[in-house]
Amino acid sequence: RKPRDEEIKSQYIKYVNLEGQLQGTYPLKKILSSFDRKKYWLLSQERRHQEQKEIPICKLVSKQELYKKSKQKQQTTPHILKKELKLTWKVSPNDLTHKLSRSKEWLEKGYQLQVVISDKTKKDRYNQANKDKTI
Template sequence: MFSSRLSLLSLYSRRAAIHNSASCSYRPNESSAGSSNTSRPLFKSFAERLGSSSSSSGGRQAPLPSKFPSGATATPRSRPPMLSGKVLLQQKIQERIKERLDKVRKEESGGQERAARDEEIKSAIITLISEEGVVLGAHPLAKVLHEMDRAQNTLVLVDPQQDPPACRVFSRKLIYERERLARKQRKAAPKQPRPQTIVLSESIGVHDLQIKINRAQEMLAKGKRVTMVVESKGRQRSSEKRAEVGASIMKQLAQHASVCAPPVLEPNSWSVALQGKAVASPAQ
């Protein structure tokens, strides 16, 4: 009975020793120099580390390093203003109106760029020329536009290469009459027909060749200019074959057109330009 109790006591003592050895403490080696017999925890808690850092800085937490230099202040980032749908729609309408005006002005000037006028002039200082053609010297553009009768006259850039650029005063009525006369002349001028091109292969069949020739005859009968092109496709290229097909085309179209220029023979093609003879429609 006594021996069983002694064995249980030894078992409990052994478990206690194992538990104490597994705790978060350690004992330094006494044989090492400067060692002490006092035990200290292996890991420090977050509160202990925070307290030690505060005590080292005089009881206050050390400030974090700033990304701004000394004396500089952080300014809030400015964002672009948000535009409403109505404002965006108005801006889009203004852009379309400007594009339309530019297109109309270009058409009025016969496809040429219209000279800058009034606020369209970019230079702040200009060489002013009166309506009679007298050079009045250099003047600020804003002052000239302010003192000029804008209802009757307009300022036109006549020589942008001069320094300062030369601008002349013109009567609005005179400019309107000139533009109206130019539009009338352009409308009265005969329109040049757009040249048509028909491309065919040198190995084309008889039936397909006849279809191409019939199409060319229809265009030439309307007085149009037609360019016939015979191309070589593939590895088999023969300049004699292209010239033979071209001669056949010219022979069949001789009654409907006149040759504008001699045929052009290139390494991979043969071409000729034909001007059609307009056929008058029979009287009703």
């Protein structure tokens, strides 16, 4: 997260108002005392201004607008749900048919599907001919 208000380390900032216009260089304390702290934040536009020894550009933003933007971003960001289908080499034909039909339903719903085919135990090694037959 970008530094805001007292988190800004510089004594002077380049101030950008609500309309996005650069106003000039001002002392940080003067800008912080000039607006309603309940409605607005002063956000630094650079994350690493402390290392660069430059005066950071800081923008006055409405808390309400940031909240609306974050909510809108959450709604537009698709949540990719993942499902995992585990199979062993000794799966019965009926069980395989059922699992494949379930996986088809998941894919149609938009889930991301990962298929894992493994040996149940090391003792249950299945020979290559039977594995090819199962696939």
